[in-house]
Amino acid sequence: MKIYVFVLLINLLAHQAFSETDIHIGYRVTLAIPTEYTKGFLGRAFLMETEQTVPHFRVAISVEAVDEKYLFTRCFPWRRQRDLRLKGEKEFVGWRSGTSGQGVKRLNLLRTGNLVLVDALDFIKWQTFNFPTDTMLWGQRLSSQTRLTSFPLNSTLFYSLEIQDDKIALYLNFGKWKYSYWEYQPSSKQNITFVQLTSNGLEIFNGEHRFDQIRSTGPEPLRFLALENSTGNLRLYHYSEEKEKFEASYQALNRTCDLPLACKPYGICTSSGSCSCIRLMRQSECSNENLEGLCGKNQAEMLELQGVISVLRSVLYKGNVGKEECADFCLDDCSCAAAEYVEDEDDRNSGDCFVYK
Template structure:
């Protein structure tokens, strides 16, 4: 058993020594099934092919762990490639993915030809020119994971993955904003307070605030004057421990640790938002709302709706009946309590009652749902999105449903 325990310890001996490099020269190549990756000097990180479904993707992963944890993916939104593909560092200094038929896809764009490339012990993959100067690095183009010694500058974004096994761009993002706030939004929405679901920062800062993660798990925001403005964590033991910050497929930002001397899974040290796992907007897709069941996230369809895909909660819900007529006697209004949604109203009625709100929607062909709160009725068209059960919010969702009446 000693070699098994000793090996991870050796891996950690050089994990944070960024100057140690294993240079790869032009003309080198990788294939998915033989020489599949270029390791960092310690062997902890590697750049190359990893399995995704029945095919292969290219990225950076923690090769020194029993479970191969992917921390960066190249061209994450193109389909995985088959086993007869090749990753080629060409003689003219380009890094390209080649199909068996000879078609090429570039994996990195840089202003000059690269003379060498290197997988560093920090988890940063770099390309260097003939003067050994860096012309490209993966740290500048993060995907869903942020590593120690990496920095997130204003305008840079982490995007969640679709799932643990599919690293394509998912539903959520965390952004280092120009106002100095680290904030989280659903993909495809404006960067406004209405759509944000978590933020960390201090008002009045400029665009020089940077997110830092130290090798001991100390996560913080620091401004251009060198002042730490927000401590998200105070740091933890660093000896033989690896840390990573990931925006997970469920929209939660989590700081993980892994003790290299123990055969264990990743441990969550910090996460945000930390008060409600349903806060990430859009977890359940259109016409569905998120609710907690025994502290676990669940999704529920609106009345007379059914899941589009039971195996994919983000696919949302669709009606299980067809609206064939505008006649109000064929429909009724069903109330769903304590549910909040994006307010995309086309008409607003004030100083009214819940009953009158429902009647007003029922009589109008264009109205498919209404949100009622504190005497205000907002008429809505489908789909409804960003639904969440909130017991502290008195909003009542009134949804138009079919009845058995036929005339």
């Protein structure tokens, strides 16, 4: 098989039970910050546990000075409406739990790390485990057709871990487009109902029947799963008491060049794991020019990169086309940035054309 690339001149704790760390109505957690912007300021507040377990904190809030403004998360008073709220500047409510009128009495932190709102009978009315972002904790489930998301800093891109009916996959998302760069397909052809993080790995279920799992490579019990902001890699973590820190027991991508954004735009990841620039029509370094919207042979041309493949897999493609037709297909599309042509093993004059926007 030949592939051608064209570019256009881009264990928290093992028992689920209530802790004694209950936050009752009227409780407030505050963190003092300077009235004027102070470069380099970083403030943190912790809610500590009394038991001698590792790690020793339960929950934390922080305020950091970044780009002439403060980035912060705050806990506010427990309201009479019995819902949890997050507020920004000028007391603007940016989010609420929506539990008003459901008889909520307390905010509890479970031993699993799950933050829950409960009524007088300790029935859960809302829980963070139902709304994960980039992390899954021990015992947490993620249903089919749901996902985790992780946002790189200073970027409009984001990564996602998606649970689909037949596979688990990692995607790079950009605008309305998304490109897969890793997937795990169970050996048994059964539909995935949900996945659950256990001490040994990420277990895959059909109904209540476990039929596969992504196993940890170490003997230590797992504590959490994380989709990394900076790289988009998927890792399973255990806690090392010897080193007093969390370490990865498994990672989906083990080589630098397998990462979706291993290099900057117009860069190529080499076999050594370093990046080199695409040499365009002139001998210069990586181009930073904005080529968005260029299309047609009067404005641009396609450059073939021999021996280069993309770890990103586009869902947009045309089948049974030739290499030149694939290049023209991208060139005529003003939103196309690159195309990858996969030659048919039986017919060298035909193949599949994948485009990247």
